[in-house]
Amino acid sequence: MPKMTRRNFLWVTGGTGAALATDQPRKLINKLIPQVVPAENKNIKPGEWALFATTCRECPAGCGLHLWHRDGRVTKAEGNPLHPVNGGGLCPRGQSSLQGLYDPDRVQEVLFRGKGAKVQKRSWDEALGVIGGKLAAGGKVALLSSLQTGALAEVMKSFTGAFGSNRLLFYEPFNYEPLKIAHREVFGLPSVPSYNIEQCNFVISFAADFLETWISPVSYAAQFAKMHAYQGRGAMNRMVYVGPRLSMTAANADDFVQVPPGYERLMALWMLKMIIDKGWGKNDLSSIRPDIERALGAGPIPGVPEEKLEQLARSFASAGASVALA
Ligand code: SF4
Numbered sequence: 001m002p003k004m005t006r007r008n009f010l011w012v013t014g015g016t017g018a019a020l021a022t023d024q025p026r027k028l029i030n031k032l033i034p035q036v037v038p039a040e041n042k043n044i045k046p047g048e049w050a051l052f053a054t055t056c057r058e059c060p061a062g063c064g065l066h067l068w069h070r071d072g073r074v075t076k077a078e079g080n081p082l083h084p085v086n087g088g089g090l091c092p093r094g095q096s097s098l099q100g101l102y103d104p105d106r107v108q109e110v111l112f113r114g115k116g117a118k119v120q121k122r123s124w125d126e127a128l129g130v131i132g133g134k135l136a137a138g139g140k141v142a143l144l145s146s147l148q149t150g151a152l153a154e155v156m157k158s159f160t161g162a163f164g165s166n167r168l169l170f171y172e173p174f175n176y177e178p179l180k181i182a183h184r185e186v187f188g189l190p191s192v193p194s195y196n197i198e199q200c201n202f203v204i205s206f207a208a209d210f211l212e213t214w215i216s217p218v219s220y221a222a223q224f225a226k227m228h229a230y231q232g233r234g235a236m237n238r239m240v241y242v243g244p245r246l247s248m249t250a251a252n253a254d255d256f257v258q259v260p261p262g263y264e265r266l267m268a269l270w271m272l273k274m275i276i277d278k279g280w281g282k283n284d285l286s287s288i289r290p291d292i293e294r295a296l297g298a299g300p301i302p303g304v305p306e307e308k309l310e311q312l313a314r315s316f317a318s319a320g321a322s323v324a325l326a
Helices: 006-014 023-035 097-101 126-137 152-163 177-187 217-228 263-278 286-296 306-318
Strands: 051-056 064-070 074-078 110-112 120-122 143-146 168-171 202-206 238-243 254-256 322-325
Touching: 051 306, 074 097, 097 254, 110 126, 120 126, 143 152, 152 168, 202 306, 238 263, 238 306, 263 286, 263 306, 306 322
Parallel strands: 143 168, 202 238, 202 322, 238 254
Antiparallel strands: 051 064, 064 074, 110 120
16 A cells, blocks of 8 residues: 555545546646745645755855745845844845845746847756757857856856856855955955954944945844943943944944045045054055145045044044044
8 A cells, every 4th residue: 555645645635536536636626735845845744844054145144044934935135143144134235135036027937139139038957958058059258147156156156167258257246356355465365354343443434334335234223232231340432433424334333424435545545644653553645645645635534524534534544443434
């Protein structure tokens, strides 16, 4: 006698005697069963909640997610409390990632466009057949993807490499290339740095909205909360925001210095010049002073008096651990 699985049980109990003589009930059940027993995960039990640990891909920060899942449907995203990046927190974008998953306008088919043709919808079988045929015929390969890291990035690299191509491009709509280049120039490493805000006494942000969007907002918000909390000793740590608008990060600053868009860079240069001129720096930076002069030109910063610049420069230079975010 065949083993009585849940699927067989439903098949037997769900069909009438007459229907059992045909394969009609099985066809029906095969349509119904996957709704409660997703083929890809046999551990899911109908009606029972399950929790999956995964990674949020709404931004490059990669916070740890716990997804509540029932009957083949994800219903709630929460932060993974054991994850080193977010420690259980989740920003509004991560919380609302389910809206993207269930968006009726989400692209669910393969969109295909031949040379000079309009975009057409194709089934996966059809598209894979076309792609496979082109690869087999020795076509040139280029792979364009959203940002990937780790094993998947390696697989993509190997895939393009297997076809003798190095044309693999990860595209980020809001990337951090300028930050990477700045980091390479100063520290020799072309990577996006991770800042230890929690350990700082003084943070100055040049329009870097690190509490809402910049690099890793969940991690930085948690660190900022600790850094900015009353420590029960001496003066409190401070955060200054320099930028054109009162963002959420600016609204949380001790001091919001409003400058016209594009003047953040000049503010930083003025402060650096002042630190060099007053001898407040720990290192001798006089060799870069002519470059700073050239970049500054003659103009002052509209709406920012010199005393304010001096006060910020002194605070930055004299704090035990200060950091400038830009
Ligand atoms: S910061 Fe927000 S959007 Fe980015 S990975 Fe974390 S939860 Fe997702």
